[in-house]
Amino acid sequence: MSEQESFSVARLIAEAARVLSEAGVPEVRREAMSLVGYVVGRDRTFLIAHPETLLSVSDVLRLRELVERRAMGEPLQYITGHQEFYGLDFEVTPDVLIPRPETELLVETALELLGEEEMPQPVCDVGTGSGCIPIALLHERPLMRAVGLDISLRALSVAARNAERLGVRERITLIASDCFDALAGRRSRFTMIVSNPPYVAEDALAGLQREVRDYEPRVALTPGADGLSLIRRLLSDSPPILERGGHLLMEIGFDQNEAVRQLIDESMWQLLDIHKDLQGIPRTVALRKK
């Protein structure tokens, strides 16, 4: 085989898949194609249609470096800097959680409850991270406004860039805040509060996949102890800033269904449902303020 042939798209996908497979990475062919596509600036359709395309030496060296990073456990999305969520392309950096497919269920539930009517008050997202939840909502509801809160200033910068890129920057206010603390004295009032809070119990961190445990921000994964502290705060601190009949939607961990039910004060909240994700796991708690 000539040096040239070994630099073809087809050969390099095979080489990358082999390295990733030896490193125990799942779905190696898909990931190998993503990395090759990223380096050559082409999508999968192009790679499949033109397997004979040759890469330059510098692209091959760059690809091998990225494959090595992926083999060490770094998530593909932090390498490419992108993740799709609700049909939109989000920038992601190691300062934000990589948006997950199960969180799309929260967006869907929010859209159903919000209906199509124009809303007088904004929606508030606690722990906005990349901004994926409110930006997806604003994209679907062109007249809506949103407030995104996060304790991480670095995450808020990523959210601001995503809002700008996706054309909703004028309709979202991003505020550094520990839960709702920064809203004190602002007389804020919301139609809905949504949150995918950090909910992993501290002692469960060690058992997470290395891609998550070693690369995603700890502050995005766990609030410490039993993982429920931010959920408790959302339940107790939302009512005064939520309109009467307004909704609180929260994503919860795979094993938190019963514990969260116990935390709901029925004099304040009507539990509408705990929606199950595609794997049948109770994920999105939908509450209505009484």
Ligand SMILES: C[S@@+](CC[C@H](N)C(=O)[O-])C[C@H]1O[C@@H](n2cnc3c(N)ncnc32)[C@H](O)[C@@H]1O
């Ligand atoms: C699980 S991530 C969710 C990010 C994004 N909403 C998503 O669904 O992909 C939780 C986010 O909450 C933020 N966070 C953690 N503790 C917080 C707190 N006490 N107050 C506000 N935000 C917090 C983290 O910085 C992180 O961005």
